[in-house]
Amino acid sequence: MKHQGKVALVTGAAQGIGMACATRLLAEGAQVALLDRDGDRLHALAARLGAGTLAISADLTGLGTASATEIVARVTERFGRLDILVNNAGVLRLQSFLDFDPDDFSLMMDVNVRAPLVLSQAAARAMIAGAAGGAIVNLTSVTAELAAPLIAGYAASKGALRQLTRVMALELIGQGIRVNAVGPGTIGTEMAANAVLGDSAQRHTVLSRTPIGRLGKTDEIAKAVSFLASDDASYIVGQTVYVDGGRLILNYVVPVAEGDA
Ligand SMILES: NC(=O)c1ccc[n+]([C@@H]2O[C@H](COP(=O)([O-])OP(=O)(O)OC[C@H]3O[C@@H](n4cnc5c(N)ncnc54)[C@H](O)[C@@H]3O)[C@@H](O)[C@H]2O)c1
Structure with a gap:
């Protein structure tokens, strides 16, 4: 298995x-620490996934060095090591530019970048x-590249995370840590349902x-994350892989089948 012995x-x-x-990651052999601010859902998931998981209930808003060190210490104390970090937690607030609440901008930069x-x-x-060594995979978005109305803060945060990925990659590769990103298109999750699929x-x-x-589908993103986190991606450093059904290469619009919209 791809991630056997990894944490x-x-x-x-x-x-x-x-x-x-x-x-x-769990199915491919890793032991996995699950972190989320939603403790109820988190513990239910950890119970469902069973052995090899650790639930860490934490809110990443305003994350400081001491709290981050504590989170990582919980993982290494339980599993003895840490090989893979997936920075996936993110928030999205939609507002027209002229009315954009600066506090919402700060929240997105905080959770999505800081x-x-x-x-x-x-x-x-x-x-x-x-x-x-190790691998870090950041979840950016096609909005790191593409503009749309209402997403000033979100797009800025994902563009920042894309660039952060590159700088981190340069600074950490000498220590054997590969940093890359996955940029999803529109995936059928609660975030997308609230934002654009309503x-x-x-x-x-x-x-x-x-x-x-x-x-x-969520697993189509997970497959790319798992690949970048694995030794199969041993020469891939500082890249963003866009898993977007062709969104970024498109320079027009495509017909939508009746009933799909
Ligand atoms: N769904 C999409 O279409 C899409 C597209 C592009 C990028 N993304 C990115 O992928 C990632 C996951 O998106 P998703 O659609 O699964 O989102 P989601 O809203 O369905 O799930 C996000 C999870 O992150 C947790 N979370 C949010 N803020 C947190 C905080 N401060 N501390 C701890 N946990 C927190 C939430 O509780 C939730 O469980 C995000 O970074 C998002 O920006 C999603």
Whole structure:
């Protein structure tokens, strides 16, 4: 199995893409620490996944060095090491630019950029101490590249995370830690349901920009995350792999089948 003997920490693991990543890494042999602010869902998932998991109930908002170090220490105390960090937890607030609440902008930069930075620092220190290298995978988005109305804060945060991925990759590769990102298109999760899939017009807009003709599945993102975290990606450093059904290469719109929108 791809991740046999490895230990992973996945943030935002209680649902959606994070849950799929945790489930896949576990199925591929890793022991997995699941972190989320939603303690109820998190503990239910850990109980369902069973042995080889550790539930860490924590809110990453305003994450500081001491808390990040404590989170990583809980993982290494339980499993003895840390090999893989998946910075998946993220938040999305939609507002028109002129009305954009600066506090919501700060929240997105905080959870989507600062938390990955601070947690990656703590994780990288543990990986360096373990002297076995490691892999960090950040969840960005096609919105790191593409613009749309209402997503000023979210797009800025994902663009920042994309660049953070590159700088981290350069600084950590000398220690044997590979840093990469996965940029999803529109995936059928609660976040997407709240943001863009709420009504048929929005759904139609998304699908008309999606050459493959359907939404992505959480496990399709998890497969890319698992690959980048594995030794199969041993020469891949500082890249973002877009798993988007063709969204980024499209320069027009595609027909949407009747009934799909
Ligand atoms: N769903 C999509 O279409 C899509 C597209 C592009 C990128 N992404 C990115 O993928 C990641 C996962 O998205 P998703 O659709 O699964 O989202 P989701 O909202 O369904 O799940 C996010 C999880 O993160 C947790 N979380 C949020 N803020 C947290 C905090 N401060 N501390 C701890 N946990 C916190 C939530 O409790 C939740 O369990 C996010 O970074 C998101 O921006 C998603």
